[in-house]
Amino acid sequence: MDNVWSRPRRTPRQTLTLDRIVEEAMALLDEEGVGRLTMRRLAERLNTGSTTLYWHVKTKDDVLDLTLDAIFREVRLPAPPPAGLARGEAGLAGTASRDVERARGGLPRAGSGDADWQARVRGLMRGWRAALLRHPWSATILDRPLMGPNALERTEFLYETLTAAGFTAPNAAAYSLSNYVMGSVIMQVTWEGRNGTDTGGFLRDRADRYPALAEHGLDLDWDATFDEGLGYLLSGMEQSRTHPSQDARP
Amino acid sequence: MDNVWSRPRRTPRQTLTLDRIVEEAMALLDEEGVGRLTMRRLAERLNTGSTTLYWHVKTKDDVLDLTLDAIFREVRLPAPPPAGLARGEAGLAGTASRDVERARGGLPRAGSGDADWQARVRGLMRGWRAALLRHPWSATILDRPLMGPNALERTEFLYETLTAAGFTAPNAAAYSLSNYVMGSVIMQVTWEGRNGTDTGGFLRDRADRYPALAEHGLDLDWDATFDEGLGYLLSGMEQSRTHPSQDARP
DNA sequence: CCATCCACTAGACCATCGATCCGGTCACTC
DNA sequence: GAGTGACCGGATCGATGGTCTAGTGGATGG
Numbered sequence: 001m002d003n004v005w006s007r008p009r010r011t012p013r014q015t016l017t018l019d020r021i022v023e024e025a026m027a028l029l030d031e032e033g034v035g036r037l038t039m040r041r042l043a044e045r046l047n048t049g050s051t052t053l054y055w056h057v058k059t060k061d062d063v064l065d066l067t068l069d070a071i072f073r074e075v076r077l078p079a080p081p082p083a084g085l086a087r088g089e090a091g092l093a094g095t096a097s098r099d100v101e102r103a104r105g106g107l108p109r110a111g112s113g114d115a116d117w118q119a120r121v122r123g124l125m126r127g128w129r130a131a132l133l134r135h136p137w138s139a140t141i142l143d144r145p146l147m148g149p150n151a152l153e154r155t156e157f158l159y160e161t162l163t164a165a166g167f168t169a170p171n172a173a174a175y176s177l178s179n180y181v182m183g184s185v186i187m188q189v190t191w192e193g194r195n196g197t198d199t200g201g202f203l204r205d206r207a208d209r210y211p212a213l214a215e216h217g218l219d220l221d222w223d224a225t226f227d228e229g230l231g232y233l234l235s236g237m238e239q240s241r242t243h244p245s246q247d248a249r250p
Numbered sequence: 251m252d253n254v255w256s257r258p259r260r261t262p263r264q265t266l267t268l269d270r271i272v273e274e275a276m277a278l279l280d281e282e283g284v285g286r287l288t289m290r291r292l293a294e295r296l297n298t299g300s301t302t303l304y305w306h307v308k309t310k311d312d313v314l315d316l317t318l319d320a321i322f323r324e325v326r327l328p329a330p331p332p333a334g335l336a337r338g339e340a341g342l343a344g345t346a347s348r349d350v351e352r353a354r355g356g357l358p359r360a361g362s363g364d365a366d367w368q369a370r371v372r373g374l375m376r377g378w379r380a381a382l383l384r385h386p387w388s389a390t391i392l393d394r395p396l397m398g399p400n401a402l403e404r405t406e407f408l409y410e411t412l413t414a415a416g417f418t419a420p421n422a423a424a425y426s427l428s429n430y431v432m433g434s435v436i437m438q439v440t441w442e443g444r445n446g447t448d449t450g451g452f453l454r455d456r457a458d459r460y461p462a463l464a465e466h467g468l469d470l471d472w473d474a475t476f477d478e479g480l481g482y483l484l485s486g487m488e489q490s491r492t493h494p495s496q497d498a499r500p
Numbered sequence: 501c502c503a504t505c506c507a508c509t510a511g512a513c514c515a516t517c518g519a520t521c522c523g524g525t526c527a528c529t530c
Numbered sequence: 531g532a533g534t535g536a537c538c539g540g541a542t543c544g545a546t547g548g549t550c551t552a553g554t555g556g557a558t559g560g
Contacts, residue, residue, distance in 0.1 A: 016537080038517065049539040051520080056537095060518065143390045145440050145449055152460055159462035171466050176430065176479030179437050183429030186436075190395050199395055210402055212409035216421050229426030232486030239485050266508080288546060299510045301549085306508095310547065 016048060018056050018066065025067045026135070034137040037063075061144075068141050069148025074131045077157055078123065117165030118234045124158060125181050125230055132185040139189035142182050166241055173237050180233055188222050266298060268306050268316065275317045276385070284387040287313075311394075318391050319398025324381045327407055328373065367415030368484045374408060375431050375480055382435040389439035392432050416491050423487050430483055438472050 024045050028037055039060055043050040057063055132138045146155070158177065162170035191199050200218055207214035274295050278287055289310055293300040307313055382388045396405070408427065412420035441449050450468055457464035 039519080040517080043539095048537095050518085051540080052538050054519070140393045143393070143436055143440060145443065147449065147452060152456070152463065155467075156460040156463045159466060163462055163466075169466065170462075171470050172475045172478035172482070174467070175434075175437070175470070175475050176482055179433030179479070180426065180430050181433070182436060183431070183433030184425075186393050186432060187425070187429050190393060193395065199397065202397060206402070210406040212413055212420075213402065213406045216409060216413075216419065217405075217424070220421050220425070225422045225425050228422035229429070229483075232422070232426055232483050232490065233479075234486065235489050236482030236484070236486030239489070240482065289548080290546075298508095300547085301511080302509050304548070 016046060016052060021056055022066045022070050025063050026070055029137045030135060034140045064141055068138060069150045071131050071135050071138055072150035072154050075127045075154055120161055122230060125177055128181045129185060136189045139186045142186060176233055184226050266302060271306055272316045272320050275313050276320055279387045280385060284390045314391055318388060319400045321381050321385050321388055322400035322404050325377045325404055370411055372480060375427055378431045379435060386439045389436045392436060426483055434476050
């Protein structure tokens, strides 16, 4: 009995796209973590076979790279001329989904090394951190080159911002900031440990061995501590910006 | 013909120990990278079966945790009273393999907030970084809690050093420094990319899209840049140490 | 001197994973 | 309406982490 009714309904061409794959991978990662992302499971969620994924993607690492870069897409770039920035959470995901394409090229006047550069950079870094923390699995994946268009665009913007702030060689500044944010996210995700390990209790149990660690390293306010450390970096950078001669390197 | 000569030589009880496993895992990782560490290969190198490893170790992650912590063992702690420190490469692996056990407890006088605290901390952080870079595979693994005895001991020592330097709440300082070092190692290993990807050329090819990045982000001296960024952190910390009221947090 | 016990070892085996082979099927073009 | 290229999936491969079962040797204690 082979007729239209018995035959399985011909599913309309799904037109699976890279975007849909990345979107679903992001959802899967958010819900179940990086350990449970397999090509089969991802394909299943997309109502397709695992083989199909490999037509759009070469390896599983591709999926991870794409999805990691997609996180950075969530980081909204502030308005084109950084001079006209709203203070505070400038870098966080806002409602305006303006075309970011126009952000670059519009370098602010280089002479305007106003003191507000710190607020701008702070906003940027908070945005990076917030986006990554929104997807804690990213911490496990941060060990691969951030060369996706979204990540690069953000990095480029950071360089521009620093250059505009008066850093003639923004290398070390950008490097420090990026490293600090990445490290912070990894550290926090690691120690908050969704994996059930009670790191706090672990340290408390060994308070006799590591007294200083147990006294100060517990119950820390991640957000405040991040901001405080970022403040160290920024004020150190400000010092080198205004007194660029001090190159203490014993 | 079953005699002593034909029978396979009875191998003298290997007495496989955790130390030997970690040692061999470290060698395997150094030679072939984290991707090629499998329990089977590790067992093979130890002239044993993979099952045997599981008697000493519960999971493969245990091996990674142990080996990662073993890296920190390479970081020599400076002499017990930090006051009597040789300047410079204090934290790097030296020849003296003194008993580190005695390092703790001997807190330097808290009033001696001498300016040399920066050199001390700098040496410590350089030591951390150098040890991790000596084993680049660590970058891929740095996303797990550093709760091994060696890592904890170093962290404890960092806390002590900071406390001795006059930081009443060394939280943020230790947090910032650790994150910075971890992030630096990950970033460097990622972009130096043993995996054959020419990140430099990649950026150069896209210089029109990311001009600032291509102009400043290429050919950077990793060591110098690390030191420069570390300098930012330290001078920022110094400022907060001497003027603890400035808590800029918009 | 010998039975016992436990630290320790190995082979076979299992489920699962990333990835590929091969054989299709749809939509569109010429 | 034949052909083409984008797209799809079942079966399968080799490898991996981990377990089950079945031991084996050396030290211990009587």
